[in-house]
Amino acid sequence: MKSNFAGVFPYLVTPLAPQGDIKADVLARLCDDLIKAGVHGLTPLGSTGEFAYLSREQRLRTVEITIEAAAGRVPVVPGVASTSIADAVTQAQAYEAAGAAGILAILEAYFPLKDGQVEAYFRAIADATHLPVVLYTNPNFQRSDLTLDVIERLARHKNIVGIKDASTNTGRLLSIINRCGDKIDVFAASAHIPACVMMIGGKGWFAGPACIIPRESVALYDLCRAGKWNEAMALQRRLWRINEIFARFNLAACIKAALEEQGYAVGDPVPPQAPLTAEERKIVHAALAAARALDQDPSATSFGVAR
Numbered sequence: 001m002k003s004n005f006a007g008v009f010p011y012l013v014t015p016l017a018p019q020g021d022i023k024a025d026v027l028a029r030l031c032d033d034l035i036k037a038g039v040h041g042l043t044p045l046g047s048t049g050e051f052a053y054l055s056r057e058q059r060l061r062t063v064e065i066t067i068e069a070a071a072g073r074v075p076v077v078p079g080v081a082s083t084s085i086a087d088a089v090t091q092a093q094a095y096e097a098a099g100a101a102g103i104l105a106i107l108e109a110y111f112p113l114k115d116g117q118v119e120a121y122f123r124a125i126a127d128a129t130h131l132p133v134v135l136y137t138n139p140n141f142q143r144s145d146l147t148l149d150v151i152e153r154l155a156r157h158k159n160i161v162g163i164k165d166a167s168t169n170t171g172r173l174l175s176i177i178n179r180c181g182d183k184i185d186v187f188a189a190s191a192h193i194p195a196c197v198m199m200i201g202g203k204g205w206f207a208g209p210a211c212i213i214p215r216e217s218v219a220l221y222d223l224c225r226a227g228k229w230n231e232a233m234a235l236q237r238r239l240w241r242i243n244e245i246f247a248r249f250n251l252a253a254c255i256k257a258a259l260e261e262q263g264y265a266v267g268d269p270v271p272p273q274a275p276l277t278a279e280e281r282k283i284v285h286a287a288l289a290a291a292r293a294l295d296q297d298p299s300a301t302s303f304g305v306a307r
Contacts, residue, residue: 003102003132003161005185006203007040008217009077010210011048013255014062015266022061026265030211031069037214040204040221042066043104045079047138048208050252052081052108053270060094067099075101077134077206083108085121089128102132104164104206109143119150126159133159134187134206138166151176155184164206166191177201190243195236198224208251209242212258213291238291245287249280257281258288 012030015023031042044066045051045059054062063078070076078095080103082088092103105125107118126133135154137146146154146163154160165173166189173186177200188197188205197205198221210217216239223232246254252269257276259266261284268275276284 003185005041005075005077005102005132005134005162005187008038008204008210008214008221009041009043009187009206010034010039010214010217011046011206011208011255012042012044012062012066012211013252013259013266014044014049014054014058015264016058016270017267020055020058022058022065023265023267024061024065027062027065028069030259030264030266031066034211034214035070035073038218039074039210039214040218041075041077041101042070043077043079043206045081046104046136046206046208047141048211048252048255049079050270050273051079051106053273056091059091060098063095063100064098077102077104079104079106079136080125081106081108083110085124088121088125092125092129092131096129096131100131102134102161103129104134104136106136106138107142107144107146111143113144115147115150118144118146119153122146122150122154122160123157126154126157129159131159132161133157134162134164134185135160136164136166136206138189138191140166140168140191148172148175148179151184152179155180161185162187162203164189168192170196170200173197173202174200190246193236193240195220195224195229195232198232199229208246208255209239211255212262212288213239213242216291241287242291245284249276249284250274253280254284257284261285261288 015026139145162185164187168191185203190207
């Protein structure tokens with residue numbers, strides 16, 4: 001199976017009311033504005049979506065709202081994450097039934113796992129659904145990472161079409177491309193420099209920053225696709241300031257604070273995570289101001305969508 005996944009897929013936040021209900025109106029408006037800003041897909045329940053802190057009901061509701069808001073305009077590729085195969089399979093099948101266009105498969109691990117067990121987890125998800133599956137590996141948070149050998153074997157599965165690697169090691173991405181060829185597409189994370197990943201053959205990125213700077217992210221992708229590398233790197237250097245902030249503070253807290261500043265009442269991150277302090281919000285504000293497009297229309301939102 002080959003997917004048409006390419007481009008900028010923002011990792012959506014999960015807007016929550018104090019009692020735990022998903023703020024459907026806020027999430028739907030965010031999805032609509034992101035699509036109007038030109039993003040190529042939407043990914044609820046990624047790291048930015050705080051999937052590890054949500055109940056099964058909250059996760060499913062988030063996916064349903066996103067699919068309804070997208071209304072077929074862009075593919076919705078929700079994250080499936082669990083410590084158990086059975087639960088991961090249940091999630092994948094529920095999201096397929098809800099109308100998802102693909103699955104981003106994430107492994108949560110408490111006890112360490114061997115290569116064969118890691119492979120079995122991802123293979124079971126791909127076997128359980130007819131949807132294209134993008135693997136997600138993040139060694140900073142996962143107890144058991146996907147090795148190059150496992151990735152190469154999984155790339156032969158008919159439903160596994162891509163991998164998002166958040167290792168910060170761009171050489172590892174090139175190794176995946178060299179080993180797997182066109183059997184699997186490679187996507188960057190916010191831990192990587194997207195323009196550099198595009199230069200070596202990447203197809204786009206699934207990342208939190210695109211949730212708050214979507215127009216600029218799409219512009220960067222378009223420059224890379226056109227091979228305008230000098231212009232792409234000039235823009236990339238400016239946008240990298242956002243990534244530097246993420247390395248300092250809690251990811252969900254940063255994105256939610258930035259979206260609150262842009263008029264989206266997404267709320268605070270799920271406890272025991274803490275919201276940014278007033279001083280930290282000033283730092284995020286400054287980084288956003290530096291990263292935004294210089295030709296932005298003041299009569300529009302930061303997404304370039306007229307109100």
